[in-house]
Structures are given as C-alpha cells and as structure tokens.
Amino acid sequence: MNDYQQPDATGHFGNYGGTFASETLTHAIQELREAYERYKNDPEFLAEFNYELAHFVGRPSPIYHAARTSSEVGGAQIYLKREDLNHTGAHKINNTIGQAMLAKRMGKPRVIAETGAGQHGVATATICARYGLECVVYMGSQDVKRQSPNVYRMNLLGATVVPVESGSKTLKDALNEAMRDWVTNVENTFYIIGTVAGPHPYPMMVRDFQSVIGTECIAQMPDMLGGQGKQPDAVIACVGGGSNAMGIFHPYIPFAGTRLIGVEAAGEGLDSGKHSASILRGSPGVLHGNRTYLLQNEDGQVTETHSISAGLDYPGVGPEHAYLADIGRAEYVGVTDAQALEAFHYLCRTEGIIPALESSHAVAYAMQLAKTMRPDQSILVNLSGRGDKDIGTVADLSGVDFYDRPSMRGLSVKGGSL
Secondary structure, three states, rough: OOOOOOOOOOEEEEEEOOOOOHHHHHHHHHHHHHHHHHHOOOOHHHHHHHHHHHHOOOOOOOOEOOOOHHHHOOEEEEEEEEHHOOOOOOOHHHHHHHHHHHHHOOOOOEEEEEEOOOOOOOHHHHHHHHOOOOHHHHHHHHHHHHHHHHHHHHOOOOOEEEEEEOOOOOOOHHHHHHHHHHHHHOEEEEEEOOOOOOOOHHHHHHHHHHHHHHHHHHHHHHHHHOOOOOOOEEEEOOOOOOHHHHHHHHOOOOOOOEEHHHHHHOOOOOOOOOOOOOOHOOOOEEEEEEEEEEEEEEOOOOOOOOOHHHHHHOOOOOHHHHHHHHHHHHEEEEEEEHHHHHHHHHHHHOOOEEEEEHHHHHHHHHHHHHHOOOOOOOOEEEEEOOOOHHHHHHHHHHHOOOOHHHHOOEEEOOOEEO
C-alpha cells in the first residue's frame, strides 16, 4: 500500500479522523486495526486480493475517451475511468473483497453492511456469497423504495436486507443501525463499511483498497494522452462519503500538476437547505466514529440531507477529504440535482453509457470545466458506477410512467405484448 499521506498513530489526518466509538466497540476496533496492520503488506494477502480483482472483478477497468462529448462541449478532452464495468457495476466491489478477506482471516462468519444507493450492499452480498459468509445489509427505507432493483439483487445473492425507518430513512440512519448491530454481535460479526469514514482504521483501509483505481489510471493515462509520463490536468470524482474519489485521488496526490476536484451533491441549491454538501456548507464535528466536516445545526445536531442520488445522500465526508480541503490539495464544488440529471441524459445519448446518478454529478462538472480549458488539456472523470439502478428514479423525475408509458405499448414480449 502507498506510504505517503498516512494518518498518524491515532488515525488522524491533520485535525480529522480518529476513533470516537463506544467502549463496547473498543476491542473490536483494536482487533481490526491489528489485523489490517498485519495483512496490508502481507505478500499472500496481496496476491489473493490482486487475483480476485483480476479474475472476479475484471480489473483493470479501461479508460475511455469520451470523444463526442469532448467535441460537442469544446475545450479539454474528457476521459472516463470505467468503474461501471466492474462486476456488480461499481467501484464498491474493490473494497468489499479486501474487507471480506480480513473477515475470513479473523474468523468472523457474519458480515454486516450499510448501503445507500445499494451498490455497496450488492457488492457485500456478492463477496459474502463467494466466500460463504452470512450477510445482513441495513438500508434506509427511503432508499429501499428508490433502489428496489438493488434490494432484489441482494436478496438473490442470499443477503438479508433490513429497512431502517428511523430519522431521514437514508444512508446515515442505515449506518447508525449497522453500528448498533455490531455492538450487539461483536464477537462473530465483521462490519464492512463502504466509504472512507468511520473510526480508524476504516478511512485508511477503505482508501487503500480503492486506490487500485488511481494506480491503474497513472499507468493507463500516458497511452491515452500519447506521451510517456503524461497525466491529466484534472481528476474529478463525486463525493458523498468519498470512497471512489479517494480511490482515484490518493495515488495522484504527489502529482502537483494534476488538480483534484471532488463534486458534492448541491441538491436543490447550496443555499436551499436541501443538499448534501458537507465540505461546502458544513463544519467540523464528530459523526460515525470520526471527526470531519458534517452538516449540523447550531446545537451540533446532524441535519437532514437531500440528493437525487441515494449514494451521495449523507451528512458527512471522509476525514481525509476534510484534510485535503483544508490544505488546498483538493478542491470541492457543488452540482445540483438538475445539472446531474442533465448530464445523465447527455452521456446516455452521446456516448451510449448509462451512468449512475452519483457519477453524473462528476460528469456534469467535467463538462462545465472543459469549456474553460484548452483542447490540448485533459480531464479524467471517475465514472464510479452504472445507472441501471437509477432508471426508475430518472423516469419518475422525467414525468414518465416507467411501466405504462405509450412508447412501451405494443412491444413484443414473450407470451404476448405490452
């Protein structure tokens, strides 16, 4: 794993990170910390991890030149890191493999996870099926409704999906319930956190497993750009908790000529009160085991969030993102629901790629930025997932009855017609 920009001994990146957890979890967190420290550079562990990435996930994922988009938008050339082509359709599988391998080695037969958009839940259920582990996934009931295809996928893979009815019924609340489960079943249960948040070592560990994304890009981009050593002028990724962004950012941190730009969910507008922009509109506080930027009121109570994309609907951000923002190594911007939806449709019709609504935020900002740059410059976007899971949401927001629209009627199907 990369040696630069590691947290200190207490798991802090500058003022952010650390371990803020109940006493009942202290032993489990220390046990995990020791296990990860033991295995993260172990040749046998790394060989198995890399084998799974190659033969189960299908890595390396390709980089695609979005030539039509680049030509139509004007300015810089836009490239897409195709994490949507991974097995299960997103970047999440990279991390769940690594953590499931740790669970096996630690003798934990039961795995729990939280999920928002459902991709982390699907990835966790997938690897648990692969390794024969019991799997329980917590998901806000609001997200269960808007991500029903992924709920069914998890059931098919043998996982138990537990709808969470508390709070805003989204990702934050799912994580709360998963934490409660872990406290109750700490001896036999491994908690696979899906983002670069939580108590140390999770932010570091998830980032390390996801850094395969950026490491591949550094090797791939010179061929795409036609010159040895050439790298993009900007790397862009959406940021909720921030695992896909940190996965592509981390290996690029030493490349001073490459801007790192995280795109937060501006929802209905940064000043509307209906968004999930933790860095742009948040303040430092403690959430889910670490100190970071979060959305909170004057009394320190976490406020409700909003985003068109379930995976970005989270009131905090990974502590390393908070640190990168403070030191100015990464920039953070906001993209609204409307802008993300427009980019979603644009990529579908211009490149033949259906992106996740999360990834559409990054695409939208890349299209804005490209116009301000020269044609000999380049932008690399982490296309973190595919949008199959979102077509129902997009149809509803577009005023289309997904199951009874006129364009569907008369189509020939097995056993009759629509």
